[in-house]
Amino acid sequence: MYEILDVGCGDRPKGDVNCDLFIGNSPHLQGRTIQPKIIPNFVKCDAHHLPFKTAAFKETFSSHLIEHVNDPAKVLHEMMRVSREKVTFVIPHRFARASWWKYRQNPTHQHFFSTNTIKKWLSKLKTISHYDIEIRFRCFPNDYLCLIRFPWEIKVTIWKSCSRR
Numbered sequence: 001m002y003e004i005l006d007v008g009c010g011d012r013p014k015g016d017v018n019c020d021l022f023i024g025n026s027p028h029l030q031g032r033t034i035q036p037k038i039i040p041n042f043v044k045c046d047a048h049h050l051p052f053k054t055a056a057f058k059e060t061f062s063s064h065l066i067e068h069v070n071d072p073a074k075v076l077h078e079m080m081r082v083s084r085e086k087v088t089f090v091i092p093h094r095f096a097r098a099s100w101w102k103y104r105q106n107p108t109h110q111h112f113f114s115t116n117t118i119k120k121w122l123s124k125l126k127t128i129s130h131y132d133i134e135i136r137f138r139c140f141p142n143d144y145l146c147l148i149r150f151p152w153e154i155k156v157t158i159w160k161s162c163s164r165r
Helices: 072-082 115-124
Strands: 004-007 017-020 042-044 057-063 083-092 130-141 146-159
Touching: 004 072, 057 072, 072 083, 072 115, 115 130, 115 146
Parallel strands: 004 017, 004 057, 017 042, 057 083
Antiparallel strands: 083 146, 130 146
16 A cells, blocks of 8 residues: 655655656756656656545655745645645745855745745635644754754644544
């Protein structure tokens, strides 16, 4: 039985079943390619319309996907639909930069998030009541000489029931 679905797996899959819209070159992978023959249980599909039964997976996971899609709420609803217990997604913080020397965001990002915008967004979805938000930080100039800590990623975990495991 498959437990974890990785939505938008790219070339670094983390699930028992892995899906992505792209095969080969992807505009989001900066030169890397998606090779479905070496990705376990790869399914080509759009995250807005996942081709799986309701509650087919214990957990649904995505990393750096939500900021690229046209309708993040629709993708989250689909991830919730196919998950039995929890949904986890990781997105870049709106202050995260691809490079602090260039001071620009990734041009393929359609949406930008902070913890406040995530909380407002989740409260509008109404069906979500139990969630945790974790901020991951990066140090500048490096981890050994940390002069400035800035938010880099936001990890959101949503539980479908009150019991957290």
